[in-house]
Amino acid sequence: MDYAIQQIVNALAFGSEYALLALGLALVFSIMGLVNFAHGEIIAVAGYSVFFAVALGLQSVLGAVTIAIVMGIVTALVFERVAFRPVRYAPTTTGLLTAFGVSIVVQNMLTLFVSPKARAVPVLGPLNQTFFIGPYAVSSLQLLELAVTIVAIVALVLFLNRSLLGLAIRAAARDFSTVRLMGVKANRVIATGFALSGFLAGVVSVFILARRGSVEPDFGSAPVIKAFVACVLGGFGSLAGAAVGGMVLGFLDVAILVALPQKFGGLRDALTYFLVGVVLFWRPQGLLGRTVELGDKEV
Amino acid sequence: MLSVEQVSKRFGGVQALQDVTLVCRPGEIVGLIGPNGAGKSSLVNVVTGLIAPDGGQVRLGDRELAGRGPEFAAQSGVARTFQNLRLFKQLSVRQNVEVALTSGHRHRPDRVAGLTVDALLAQQGLSDLAEAPAGVLSYGHQRRLEIARALALGPEVMLLDEPAAGMNDQETEALALTIREIRDERSLGIIVIDHDLGFIMGLCDRITVMDMGRVVADGTPEAIRNDPVVIEIYLGTVH
Structure with a gap:
């Protein structure tokens, strides 16, 4: 029983992190059809910013969290302005390749100018402590991840459903040109989408930093692959799908780890992806994805 | 002109x-x-x-x-409607008009002075459907909503x-x-x-x-x- 509860908490924590990552990808994709593989580098830049701040003498947890989130937003906006705006109306593949380009350039800059090796960033350690609730050992970080994810999703839903900019974003996610014909500025909608995804990336960066206590050049890119899978699983472009896909992926990961004998532990990812494949065979549009509506002849 | x-x-x-x-x-x-x-x-x-x-x-x-x-x-x-209706189907009838009314008038505030969502919906006979998702409206009502949305731009x-x-x-x-x-x-x-x-x-x-x-x-x-x-x-x- 203890073991089961422990594993469920683990799964929820993993799932939360995947969900936050996947939401960042899904937001940008739903608005401008861009699969932003450079999302991982937003996380990396946020992490390295904390590393530099610590090197300059920063010691407070709150300061580090603020820096990670602010730099996540700033980096996302810079990527949009410098790299993605010029290819906004280009075919999807151009955007995809641009994202890979940004990802490679930033990773290599971090390798060249900082270090190819992991660098210690212990400042967020206090977020990750083990304490006991009755007989159960609980990680404060895992609870924090779950709580923040819930708050972030609720806030995002409220923003998208209640605010006018949120309405415009939701409308733009389906039909961008009609939204522009209503006088809504494309730049504003897209920049807001990127800023939100940058905010989520900053939050994820805090969690990864607190867990690992170090940064390295592929700090963000590995988790983003998982997030991409979560998006596909949930239904690409659907925000609810991204959150659900992330959670399901977290549970799959943990369930497989628990079920597999120790010596086959290395097969975890292979089995996870196999099961994801099975789900997609059953529902090719993803768990919550909708079949695409055909547009009409207007631009 | x-x-x-x-x-x-x-x-x-x-x-x-x-x-x-x-x-x-x-x-x-x-x-x-x-x-x-x-x-x-x-x-x-x-x-x-x-x-x-x-x-x-x-x-x-x-x-x-x-x-x-x-x-x-x-x-x-400049406002337009589409041959194949292009409403924001997942937004409510009210929200469809709201997006246009609050975004479309920056250069011409005089033209939307006094325009309200309720008045526009009433004019097109859509008041009772204000909270329904636009996608579930009948064809005729969707056409009327497109007109209400276009008028919300104060064109x-x-x-x-x-x-x-x-x-x-x-x-x-x-x-x-x-x-x-x-x-x-x-x-x-x-x-x-x-x-x-x-x-x-x-x-x-x-x-x-x-x-x-x-x-x-x-x-x-x-x-x-x-x-x-x-x-x-x-x-x-x-x-």
Whole structure:
């Protein structure tokens, strides 16, 4: 029983992190059809910013969290302005390749100018402590991840459903040109989408930093692959799908780890992806994805 | 007043628009007709800012719209509806109008003074459906919502792309009545594109005929009805 509860908490924590990552990808994709593989580098830049701040003498947890989130937003906006705006109306593949380009350039800059090796960033350690609730050992970080994810999703839903900019974003996610014909500025909608995804990336960066206590050049890119899978699983472009896909992926990961004998532990990812494949065979549009509506002849 | 002057646009090897000139004055209903591929949709897309023309001017009052994008055209006072309805289906009826009302008026605050979502919905008979998702409305109601949404921009000129498509005679008649009402109430310039010549002839003050990317005739419905060029386009030459 203890073991089961422990594993469920683990799964929820993993799932939360995947969900936050996947939401960042899904937001940008739903608005401008861009699969932003450079999302991982937003996380990396946020992490390295904390590393530099610590090197300059920063010691407070709150300061580090603020820096990670602010730099996540700033980096996302810079990527949009410098790299993605010029290819906004280009075919999807151009955007995809641009994202890979940004990802490679930033990773290599971090390798060249900082270090190819992991660098210690212990400042967020206090977020990750083990304490006991009755007989159960609980990680404060895992609870924090779950709580923040819930708050972030609720806030995002409220923003998208209640605010006018949120309405415009939701409308733009389906039909961008009609939204522009209503006088809504494309730049504003897209920049807001990127800023939100940058905010989520900053939050994820805090969690990864607190867990690992170090940064390295592929700090963000590995988790983003998982997030991409979560998006596909949930239904690409659907925000609810991204959150659900992330959670399901977290549970799959943990369930497989628990079920597999120790010596086959290395097969975890292979089995996870196999099961994801099975789900997609059953529902090719993803768990919550909708079949695409055909547009009409207007631009 | 909307004035399109000498507008040209080429897509690859196709001359979609060639020196097109068109005027729509306040309070005037202009019909735009022509066979498929005549360039009507291209012209609408140029006026609404979705396409930048290769040459020529699109003026609304003293404001140049060509090449400045759809947001600018919308905020300056150009509204349109679509042949195949393009509502924000997942948003509520109210929210559809709200997006347009709060975003569309930056350059013309005077034109939306006093406009409210409730009044626009009431005018189109949609008050009871305000909270329903736009996607579940009947076809006729969706058409009316598109008109309400376009009016929320406080437009000076409104382009209606095949507004009578899929309507029966009775509905078409009611639509013509609505269009005239809107025109009278706000002294809007209205450009109507449609294939239904009876509908266009009965509704419009003036008709512009396009073929192969050019304007081939322009005049009153009576003059257009008897224009040999128009007859040739629509009925073919008798050999």
